[in-house]
Amino acid sequence: MRTRTPPFSTLRLFDAAGRHLSFAKAAAELNVTPSAVSHGIVGLERALGVKLFLREPGRLSLTREGADYLTYVSEALSLILVGTRRLPTPHSGRTIAVSCAPTVASRWLLPRLHAFRAKHPRIAINLDTSHRPVGFPVDGFDFAIRMSRIPAAPTNWSPLFGEWLVPVCSPSYRETVASAGGFDPARATTLHVTSLSEDWQAWLDATGAADVPSLGTMRFDTIQLSLEAAAAGLGIALGRRSLMDRELRDGTLVEVGQAVPAATTYWLVSSDLVEQEQDLRSFRDWVLTEASAIVSDQATRMSPVARSVGGRGCPTPAEAATTS
Known part of the structure; x- marks a missing residue:
């Protein structure tokens, strides 16, 4: 029956390696060598008598026991961090x-x-x-x-x-795609954000517009990148008024379509x-x-x-x- 807690240093190695599923990334986070991480994990497995990782060429994964143990180790380390942060210090605040x-x-x-x-x-x-x-x-x-x-x-x-969804682009790009309804989809490139649940389809549904048969599309993983691409003249982004007031004020971006409320x-x-x-x-x-x-x-x-x-x-x- 195990009665001794493994060394704190090896638990930190296991936590980092388990989160990243990479000895190299864990080493970079903890500022040690990948070899040190690997040897530490081997020592931990020997001490526990349990295999924590499956090591395959080009792939590292947790065993069932390792995944279960990681839950407890990560929570314990997080609670230690929370408790440490809550300690008062004489020269600094919270x-x-x-x-x-x-x-x-x-x-x-x-x-x-x-x-x-x-x-x-x-x-x-x-x-x-x-x-x-x-x-x-x-x-x-x-x-x-x-x-x-x-x-x-x-x-x-x-x-x-909340937010307002509104098509935006650079002033110069507006000149190339402008139409009576705001912009001509057939001549425009639409800029999409892949991480959002509300994007162009939400705007189309709210305005009752037909699908956008655009000249092409570009996709980004953040709103920030889509707005920067729009300001650079790469196409039309679906902007959020609460997040782009600066650009609308200074004219870097202009609205080219109807604004609708986000859900x-x-x-x-x-x-x-x-x-x-x-x-x-x-x-x-x-x-x-x-x-x-x-x-x-x-x-x-x-x-x-x-x-x-x-x-x-x-x-x-x-x-x-x-x-x-």
Whole structure:
């Protein structure tokens, strides 16, 4: 019967290798050599008397026992991280960990963070822009900003703001594809975002337009890249007004079609620790206040035409929270 916990160092090696399914990537994360990772895993397997990985040419995978063990090890390490972060230090404040999609982080959250930092200079912010799912508290995050039609859980989801979907391109590109209806699909290249559930088809359905028989398509994995491609004159992107106000103001991008409300809403997802810590409550309240300004601006800018699209206007966060 096993009574001794394996060395912490080998558990870190196993956690990294199990997440990446690569000794080389685990080595890069931990700043050691792949050989050190491999030898550490072998030692761990010998100590446990269980094979954790299947090693095949060009492929590393977890055994059933390894996958089960990884769940416990990863959760234990995450809880240690959470507990360590919560310890007070004499010269610094709380570190708040936030998970947020790249485009929302760079175009909405990041430009506003200086205001929060000015009010709370002792609170540090760790911002993660990977698309991976977040589990509270085991992943070490305090907040996540997510796009969804409805909350994925009954508690700790606060609505932020919705979006307007509108075709945009560079001023020079508009001159080559302009038509009475906004743009001529037969002469345009449409720019698609593969990671979104609402893209061109959602806009076509809302406007009642026929399918876009475009000259061609380009596909990207982030909204950011699609907007940069549109600004560079590569085609027409389906922009989000809440994320491209800067480009619309300075004329880098221009609207070339009808704006329609998206069915999805951005939400602030919070850990259960928020009510226990003033720093977390301060960040949550600040984010909600910043988002309320977006909602007010959207309501002010809604045109009569946009209000009538599909018989619905852009939902407020409160409305979005009760509809799907």
